[in-house]
Amino acid sequence: MLGHRPLVIEDYFAILKRRGWMIIIPALLLPIIAVAITYKITPIYTSQTLVLIEPQTVPDTYVKPIIAEDLDSRLASMKEQILSRSRLEPIIERFNLGTPGMNMDDKILKTRKDIVITPIHSEIQGAGGLPGFFISFTASDPHTAQLVCREITSLFVSENLQARQQSAEGTTAFIKGQLDQAKANLDQQDQKLAEFQKQYMGTLPEQQGSNMEMLNTLGTQLDATTQSLTRMENDKTLVESMLAQESRQTPAAPGLRSTPQADTLELQRLQDKEADLKARYTPDYPDVIAVQRQIDDLRKQMAAAPAPGSAVAAAAPHYDSPGTMQLRAQITAMTQAIAQKKQQQGELQAQIRQYQGKIQSTPLVEAKMKDLTRDHDQAQEFYNSLLGKMNNSQMATDLERRQEGENFKIMDDANLPDAPTFPNRAMFAIGGLVLGLGFGVLLIAFLEYRDKSLRTERDVWAFTKLPTLATIALIHETKGKAKGSIGGMFKKKDVDSATNKSLANVGS
Secondary structure, eight states, X not given: OBTTBOOOHHHHHHHHHHXXXXXXXXXXXXXXXXXXXXXXXXXXXXEEEEEEEEOOSSOTTTSXXXXXXXXXXXXXXXXXXXXXXXXHHHHHHHHTOSOTTOOHHHHHHHHHHXXXXXXXXXXXXXXXXXXXXXXXXXXXXXHHHHHHHHHHHHHHHHHHHHHHHHHHHHHHHHHHHHHHHHHHHHHHXXXXXXXXXXXXXXXXXXXXXXXXXXXXXXXXXXXXXXXXXXXXXXXXXHHHHHHHXXXXXXXXXXXXXXXXXHHHHHHHHHHHHHHHHHHHXXXXXXXXXXXXXXXXXXXXXXXXXXXXXXXXXXXXXXXXXXXXXXXHHHHHHHHHHHHHHHHHHHHHHHHHHHHHHHXXXXXXXXXXXXXXXXXXXXXXXXXXXXHHHHHHHHHHHHHHHTTOSSEEEEEEOOOOOXXXXXXXXXHHXXXXXXXXXXXHHHHHHHHHHHOOOOOSXXXXXXXXXXXXOOOOOOOOOOTTOOXXXXXXXXXXXXXXXXXXXXXXXXXX
16 A cells, blocks of 8 residues: 555565565666676776976076966867877877777767876965876777877877977067067167267256356356456556656657657557447546547647658657657557457357356257157166066076976876776676666555555555454465365455455444
């Protein structure tokens, strides 16, 4: 009555007692069948190798690695290259991989599925240990699996060395090209800066301090020259006054009259003095008026003097006194010294104006130079940066060529499988046992659910909802008894039917 009433532990034991053979037989038969099936399946063997990544021999603080890509990305990239058709087709033809009748495309797809790359992810890797990866290959023959796994491993090692060397050389070549361009740009900026400094020499910002010092020096020299010129002019004026006084006090004697040449020189001197005074003072200045009066008197005197070729002039020559001649000589020397001093004063004033112009133009030159210097500094900084990268790239490339950089090291060579990875007979046997037990339990549950027999008082109550007054035990046939006996008169089926009917009548 499975499914018609709740079961207790006694019911389960009774079911196992009646139908236990339905569980035992499948549990014993199905494992045997599963193990027998494994002998019909083509075995698959897996060969595996361990590859570790060794860091470069030189510390990273001295030579920075060029390739900073993580292991997973590098393995993925190398796996795509190694599992390409051009790489796998020679291996398939050499080791005769795949099953007969398969075309090359199917063989390549199957070979790709048989190759498994498993990166190592461990706590040691995070603590500075050596990361690595496993390479495994499955085949129907253990020797083939070992040889192909070894071949794939060698491809990974050689591909890593070649890829790192090509990457290092490519990086070096690229940086070298950029460095040449940066150097050409820097040379151009240097030339522009040199031409600018040559063009604005003396007005550059760094020369402003020296220009100010030179301007102060020239100002001091100009003041000293001006003072000296003033003293010389005062001395000359004093000598001229003495000469005029000497001329008034000494009458013109026949033997002491001045000559026309001396009058001409004196006239020239007075005219120079007049021009100099007019350049500094107004026409109403007393000194200017006095000089003009002397010039007029001298001209009248020269006009009244006899002609040089006349008989009077020849008969009566005129000479200056020694004192007058000495004073005139002093005036002539002073005039020359004053002229030199004025020339020196003009040169100093010109130099002062030149330096003042330089100082005034310095801010504009400084603004232009800032733009030019900024471009030059940027070009210099970029060049220095590329130069440092170039040196590091060259050292890294040299390490890769010497195979002293990061490389793959085969820790465990491809092993020769002792047992197939599929099928696993132990797992098949366990699976057959579990399947047999499950099948037996399901079969018993199904039969018990369909069984309508009443075997206990609980069954009677669950089926009729009536109390049971008495039960009649099941009467089995007894071997060797007379056919006319009570036990031989009824069959087991009839007894069960009669028992059920009697129980029903009693209940009613």
